[in-house]
Amino acid sequence: MPAGSYLEAIRQGLWEEMDRDPSVFLLGEDIGLYGGAFKLTEGFLKRFGEQRVIDTPISESAIVGAAIGAALMGMRPVAEMQFIDFIACAFDQITNFAAKMRYRTGLGVPIVIRGPSGGGVHGGPFHSQNPEMYFVHTPGLKVVQPATAADAKGLIKSAVRDPDPVIFLEHKLLYRHPRLKEELPGEEHVVPIGEAAIRREGRDLTILTYGAMLLHCLDAAEALDTEGVAAEVIDLRSLLPLDRKTIAESARKTGKVLIVHEDTRTGGISGEITAILNEEAFEYLDAPVMRVTSLDTPVPYSPPLERFFLPDIEKILAAGRRLAEY
Secondary structure: OOOOOOOHHHHHHHHHHHOOOOEEEEEEEEEEEEEEEHHHHHHHHHOOOOOOEOOOOOOOOHHHHHHHHHHHHHOOEEEEOOHHHHHHHHHHHHHHHHOOOHHHHHHOOEEEEEEEOOOOOOOOOOOOOOOOOEEEEOOOOOEEEOOOOOHHHHHHHHHHHHOOOEEEEEHHOOOOOHOOOOOOOOOOOOOOOOOOEEEOOOOOOEEEEOOOOOHHHHHHHHHHHOOOOOEEEOOOOEEOOOOHHHHHHHHHHHEEEEEEEEEEEOHHHHHHHHHHHHHOOOHOOOOEEEEEEEOOOOOOOOOHHHHOOOOOHHHHHHHHHHHOOO
């Protein structure tokens, strides 16, 4: 199998699904002739033609609205947000139409809305956001964020095949990250939506995370291991639905849980997971659930301020040590 990056994995997954199913098509800003802002769709126009790779006006509400209409007519659109921050422009179409259509009419809306999210690249407050919780709060949607190249390929294929709308978040820091170069799986590789992955086994504490934070958490777990603390690291992969079973089983095993995410603190997924643990594993916990998150501010443009704003290995390590000593 060919080696590839996180970006190449998503590209391969989309290419294979378009080859497999003629109802799959792409639409978005500059995705055709230009090949996308990050070159993820380069070559798609030549291979699949302008009927299936559609350059759109700069109007996210029109992109998602057209995708919903096409899906209701039997197509499977994949709509790209050039930066996921601009998904806010299509909030009404996503939350009031795509998400509710099956509940209102019995008709599914098999669309994928994908795009680059996250900070760490000094993109400032309009090109670095993590808007996942707006959509995790919306019944009828699925929300996923892969952290490895293999999962990026498997989840994009599952998202395209899903009968309901999927928000597919791609952390831009991972697109060409050297640590994510790996042998990509074949065409039949799919990752089920709603299943977490245990990336590292441990007995002393559980670290729950997703997206680019997985790399920091694995590095922190390695450092903790040298101090005699065996941390289990779980990659959530899917935020809606959450893999409650894996989360609760790990908490019962280790008795201590640290949740790490790049999203801001208030209203982040860590609060929901803490409630799940209180409901399903409270009597097994030997310490309060702790969290390491970004600050409750817009994403700073200044590199030093952005570093202060984001979680990092040192912050995760400090929280892990406190939890281990509790």
